Amino acid sequence: MWEAIWLTLQLAGVTTPILILVSTPIAWWLARSRSRWTEVIGALVTLPLVLPPTVLGFYLLIALGPNSPLGQASIAVFGQALPFSFEGLVVASVIYSLPFAVQPIRNAFQVIGDRPLEVAATLRASPWDSFVSVALPLARPGFLTAAVLGFAHTVGEFGVILMIGGNIPGETKVLSIAIYDYVETLQWAKAHILAAGMVVFAFLVILAVNLTDKHLGWLRR
Amino acid sequence: MAPALRPLGLSAAFTGRLGGFSLDVRFEVPGRGVTALFGPSGCGKTTVLRCVAGLTRLETGSLSVDGVVWQDGRHFVPPYRRPVGYVFQEASLFPHLSVTGNLRFGLRRTKAPERPVAFADVVDLLGLARLLDRPVAGLSGGERQRVAIGRALLSQPRLLLMDEPLSALDRVSKDEIVPYLEALHATLEIPVLYVSHDLAEVERLADTLVLMDQGRVQASGPLARLLSDPALPLYRRPDAASVIEATVIAEDPGYGLSLVRVTGGTLFVPGRAGGHGSRRRLRIAASDVSLWRGGAPSGSSILNVLPARITAAEPLGVSAMSVFLALGGDADGEALIARITRKSWDELGFWLGDKVHAMIKSVALIDEP
Numbered sequence: 001m002w003e004a005i006w007l008t009l010q011l012a013g014v015t016t017p018i019l020i021l022v023s024t025p026i027a028w029w030l031a032r033s034r035s036r037w038t039e040v041i042g043a044l045v046t047l048p049l050v051l052p053p054t055v056l057g058f059y060l061l062i063a064l065g066p067n068s069p070l071g072q073a074s075i076a077v078f079g080q081a082l083p084f085s086f087e088g089l090v091v092a093s094v095i096y097s098l099p100f101a102v103q104p105i106r107n108a109f110q111v112i113g114d115r116p117l118e119v120a121a122t123l124r125a126s127p128w129d130s131f132v133s134v135a136l137p138l139a140r141p142g143f144l145t146a147a148v149l150g151f152a153h154t155v156g157e158f159g160v161i162l163m164i165g166g167n168i169p170g171e172t173k174v175l176s177i178a179i180y181d182y183v184e185t186l187q188w189a190k191a192h193i194l195a196a197g198m199v200v201f202a203f204l205v206i207l208a209v210n211l212t213d214k215h216l217g218w219l220r221r
Numbered sequence: 222m223a224p225a226l227r228p229l230g231l232s233a234a235f236t237g238r239l240g241g242f243s244l245d246v247r248f249e250v251p252g253r254g255v256t257a258l259f260g261p262s263g264c265g266k267t268t269v270l271r272c273v274a275g276l277t278r279l280e281t282g283s284l285s286v287d288g289v290v291w292q293d294g295r296h297f298v299p300p301y302r303r304p305v306g307y308v309f310q311e312a313s314l315f316p317h318l319s320v321t322g323n324l325r326f327g328l329r330r331t332k333a334p335e336r337p338v339a340f341a342d343v344v345d346l347l348g349l350a351r352l353l354d355r356p357v358a359g360l361s362g363g364e365r366q367r368v369a370i371g372r373a374l375l376s377q378p379r380l381l382l383m384d385e386p387l388s389a390l391d392r393v394s395k396d397e398i399v400p401y402l403e404a405l406h407a408t409l410e411i412p413v414l415y416v417s418h419d420l421a422e423v424e425r426l427a428d429t430l431v432l433m434d435q436g437r438v439q440a441s442g443p444l445a446r447l448l449s450d451p452a453l454p455l456y457r458r459p460d461a462a463s464v465i466e467a468t469v470i471a472e473d474p475g476y477g478l479s480l481v482r483v484t485g486g487t488l489f490v491p492g493r494a495g496g497h498g499s500r501r502r503l504r505i506a507a508s509d510v511s512l513w514r515g516g517a518p519s520g521s522s523i524l525n526v527l528p529a530r531i532t533a534a535e536p537l538g539v540s541a542m543s544v545f546l547a548l549g550g551d552a553d554g555e556a557l558i559a560r561i562t563r564k565s566w567d568e569l570g571f572w573l574g575d576k577v578h579a580m581i582k583s584v585a586l587i588d589e590p
Contacts, residue, residue, distance in 0.1 A: 115309070115311075115313050116313065116315060118276050118300075118307075118309075119307070119309065119313050119315070120301075120326070121275075121276065121299075121300040121301045122274055122276070122300060122301075122303075122305060122306070122307035122327075122373070122376070122382075123301075123326050123327035123330060123372065123373075123376050124301050124302075124304075124327055124330035124331060124376055125301055125326075125330055126301050127301075129301075129330070130301075134315060134317075137317040138315075138316070138317055140317075
């Protein structure tokens with residue numbers, strides 16, 4: 001049981017920073033570009049929100065499998081294909097949780113508007129300087145929300161992991177899989193402990209997001 | 222920094238479309254003093270200012286400041302490399318920084334040897350000492366705008382751009398901030414380009430006027446000359462007035478008056494105008510000037526009666542007449558507008574070139590001493 005909890009925390013802990021790193025440029029582009037492609041890319045990024053996790057997992061399994069070009073590449077680099085490994089779970093989790101991180105960061109960038117960046121430019125700040133010293137600090141609430149949601153969503157993953165990770169203890173057997181396992185084998189007491197823990201965890205997450213949103217108020221004066 | 226040999230100023234031309242609006246302007250700004258971009262709302266003043274800062278880029282543009290090309294067919298210096306200070310309509314302070322953090326934002330990003338504007342001087346000039354430790358969110362509208370002006374000045378600009386810095390403020394905050402702007406006007410070595418649609422503000426602050434309408438420059442030149450130019454629409458406004466630079470000669474504290482000299486005569490103004498020799502700006506409303514034919518009138522309660530010559534006249538509606546005067550016996554003095562009835566004009570038989578006396582009922586000092 002503790003192995004599953006520890007593995008889940010590891011997965012969410014590794015996934016969240018990668019998720020934020022990947023989401024930031026996407027969110028910046030979606031928030032600031034006037035290209036007609038923003039809505040198309042925006043919809044693509046939001047897709048994991050609507051798709052059944054099994055569908056996503058199925059395609060990831062094929063895309064990352066040992067016979068695909070991506071799978072061949074990963075075999076060349078890591079010596080193994082990604083499915084049924086911890087690394088594979090990380091890749092899947094980043095894609096699966098993308099909308100939960102991109103959306104709040106994009107909103108936060110949009111709330112800032114053009115003005116603070118124009119002010120920064122007239123005060124000799126280069127575009128990169130403005131991004132780091134004005135846009136990022138002003139979008140902080142969005143990043144907090146993104147990190148909390150991304151972490152929580154990864155912790156709660158089930159369908160995608162079942163498809164691409166299977167049920168290998170210590171490697172891919174995360175919390176939700178463990179609960180499923182306990183129920184299947186009629187170990188209800190252990191299932192209860194994990195399930196109740198998840199309820200408490202989910203409540204704390206929602207509370208944290210609400211408090212962050214309230215904190216976002218200072219941005220709008 | 223070594224003083225500039227000769228202030229060159231700014232020379233600009235921008236042409237292009239922005240949405241459904243077409244802009245086609247060409248103008249010069251002297252190397253010192255305040256130049257007002259004046260015109261009705263929506264005439265493109267703000268766009269011009271944004272083009273100068275590089276925040277907006279039109280199809281064609283050329284801009285040089287102090288002889289350095291910032292923009293032409295081949296070059297476009299990005300905004301962050303242009304040494305301008307920009308004060309926006311809303312203060313737009315960074316909410317994640319303190320007042321000090323805001324003030325130092327631009328200062329930190331300029332190279333040390335190019336810093337003639339010191340932090341302490343700006344804090345002094347704009348009265349910011351009490352605000353430095355306050356959070357930005359707790360400042361009043363006027364305080365925010367003062368911090369924004371200080372922040373722009375500390376970025377060591379060679380050109381200060383101000384986009385209606387008073388228009389978002391209420392009456393009280395405006396009155397609070399105008400003296401600071403006038404102090405700036407008196408101390409700043411750099412040219413200021415000031416966008417406004419409020420003529421009273423322009424009369425108080427500007428030296429040069431660029432008059433805009435529907436994306437075009439109608440006229441540009443010294444403020445006093447343009448205000449009383451019969452070819453321009455300014456004299457037709459109900460609040461039309463002449464602005465005249467004056468030198469204080471003497472004070473008469475007993476009567477609460479000061480005597481000032483203008484080109485073409487002397488005038489009494491209410492209140493204490495400052496020490497002998499100080500320069501002040503007077504405003505004389507066209508409706509406060511009437512004309513007297515023949516020699517100097519005696520037995521009038523009006524203190525200020527000056528000889529003048531009629532240089533032009535334009536009817537204003539059915540009943541009124543705008544009469545343009547040059548002050549002084551030799552008519553070589555300041556320009557002054559009088560608004561009289563057309564009936565008086567006809568009955569007294571005034572005509573161009575006539576020598577008259579301008580009877581000035583009221584003179585106002587419009588800058589702070």
